[in-house]
Amino acid sequence: MASQGSATQGTVMADLEGRAADLLDRLTDCGLATGVEQEDLYGSDVRPQFCTMCAALADAVGAVISTAPASNQKQFADAMQGVKDAAASAESSGHGKLDKALKRLLLSLDAAASNDRTAVLEYLVAHVQAGRMLMTQQDADPQGDTHMAPASPLHQNGGGASPMKGVDGVEASASALIHDLATLLQCDPSPAQALPVLRAISGAIDQLLPRLPPSFLEPILPPDSLNDHQMSELEEIDSALRGEYTVRRRMLIERAKVTLQSFLWAERLQKEASSRQPAEAAAQQGEDLMHKQPAVSLHDVFKAKQGA
Secondary structure, three states: OHHHHHHHHHHHHHHHHHHHHHHHHHHHHOOOOOOOOHHHHHOOOOOHHHHHHHHHHHHHHHHHHOOOOOOOHHHHHHHHHHHHHHOOOHHHHOOOHHHHHHHHHHHHOOOOOOOOHHHHHHHHHHHHHHHHHHHHHHHHOOOOOOOOOOOOHHHHHOOOOOOOOOOOHHHHHHHHHHHHHHHHOOOOOOOOOHHHHHHHHHHHHHHHHHHOOOOOOOEOOOOOOOOHHHHHHHHHHHHHHHHHHHHHHHHHHHHHHHHHHHHHOOHHHHHOHHHHHHHHHHHHHHHHOOOOOOOOOHHHHHHOEOOO
8 A cells, every 4th residue: 555655646746747847848938937946836945036936927927917907907916916025035935925926816817726836837827828929919910810920020120121011920030030130140130121131141141151160061970971880779769769759749739738728718718709719819820830740850960060
């Protein structure tokens, strides 16, 4: 019986650690990690880094709520401020005070209460991610066309080569990349057409290339540089890693789908049909971008370079 209990406890802990690892990745993607570790996300300790993260998370939730007000705005505002107050010092955050403040914030979002710190943080982070996705769609087309690509930095900054309203996602992404590349190379990105910017970029690259070491653009591991035995071992490693990470990707994708679906079940979206349609479109777009198979292949090893 004792061995069965230990095995069960070990399974629960492994699952909790896996959820914490996934949650830490999502916090990092949101720019909210602030030095927290996995143990901070499922333990009971309250380190300064965890307090900083909680305050930033409350602000992030507030930023997406401002575009879709909670049914009880005052309750939400009080709960958000409560998290920030609790995270202000070791005294105010200790003895479970910060966890209780996080739960109150969760309740203000029409969500079910949970005594699990990890579950509370998972929901709040999911709300931030889904809210930001929805905000991106709304910024792309305020009239409600959720298939419009997000505005590029060129458009936001008022610079040239900006994607005009009505261009598709590929054109908007290309415009943003041109702007970023021009800025990186200290070229003027302001011309109204992309061609002058591309010419300036080309000239800057031509000036930089001679300064690079001769082998800078050569593959680190040239093709045909491995013998049959080495290639066989590399293929075996690739197969093992591909299998492991395919399983991990599928697990994370399923979690993401569940998170997105739970967001769509929020009482606020059930009541407001006008908000539900763009939310569903944003969730579907997110699912469409998730690919179960890794994007890299074995032969990418031979394409790796010093500058890439």
